Amino acid sequence: MKSKVKLLLVILSLVxxxxxxxxxxxxxxxxxxxxxxxxxxxxxAETNDPVQLFSIGEEFFRxxxxxxxxxxxxxxxxxxxxxxxxxxCSRLLGDYENSxxxxxKLVDKEVYLHEAYFGRALSxxxxxxxxxxxxxxxxxxxxxxxxxxxxxxxDLYILLGRDGEAKExxxxxxxxxxxxTLIKKLLVRAYKR
Numbered sequence: 001m002k003s004k005v006k007l008l009l010v011i012l013s014l015v016x017x018x019x020x021x022x023x024x025x026x027x028x029x030x031x032x033x034x035x036x037x038x039x040x041x042x043x044x045a046e047t048n049d050p051v052q053l054f055s056i057g058e059e060f061f062r063x064x065x066x067x068x069x070x071x072x073x074x075x076x077x078x079x080x081x082x083x084x085x086x087x088x089c090s091r092l093l094g095d096y097e098n099s100x101x102x103x104x105k106l107v108d109k110e111v112y113l114h115e116a117y118f119g120r121a122l123s124x125x126x127x128x129x130x131x132x133x134x135x136x137x138x139x140x141x142x143x144x145x146x147x148x149x150x151x152x153x154x155d156l157y158i159l160l161g162r163d164g165e166a167k168e169x170x171x172x173x174x175x176x177x178x179x180x181t182l183i184k185k186l187l188v189r190a191y192k193r
Contacts, residue, residue, distance in 0.1 A: 041068065053082060054085065056072040057085050083106045096123045115140075117140035118136070121135075147183060151180070151186055163193050
């Protein structure tokens with residue numbers, strides 16, 4: 001029995017880490033993954049513990065079950081980690097309005113959490129509230145210098161036709177992250193316009 005459990009854990013880790021897909025599994029392996037998913041759904045229905053809910057949400061997220069992950073994170077949305085999970089899942093599901101609400105709740109709770117400003121900026125961009133997105137990208141950059149924040153802000157400036165600002169932000173990002181192919185590609189786009 002222990003060897004079957006070990007095999008299931010190996011298979012789940014391969015699926016979670018995208019080393020193999022569910023389609024590549026044998027019927028027996030696929031049933032084991034389905035059984036784990038059923039177990040997680042049962043745990044989700046039975047618990048109100050925010051720590052357990054975060055673990056359940058995180059596992060669903062890694063399995064690519066964003067809807068289920070979102071349910072877990074929302075149910076435990078009294079802790080910062082669950083609020084961030086709910087905000088991120090809502091954004092990935094295209095529910096930008098709820099995403100903004102969760103990120104705002106997180107910003108109110110964790111003022112220096114750059115991920116909250118960055119995620120909210122992406123959500124505002126999805127809602128086409130570009131000035132709010134720019135403000136949040138800038139606030140995130142005030143907290144931490146990140147390749148992805150520079151890229152997000154630069155890309156938004158390109159979208160808005162604000163090429164001078166795009167070049168300035170992306171050049172600064174390129175100085176700090178010279179290995180970033182993402183920033184280099186965006187710089188090329190900014191200079192081609």
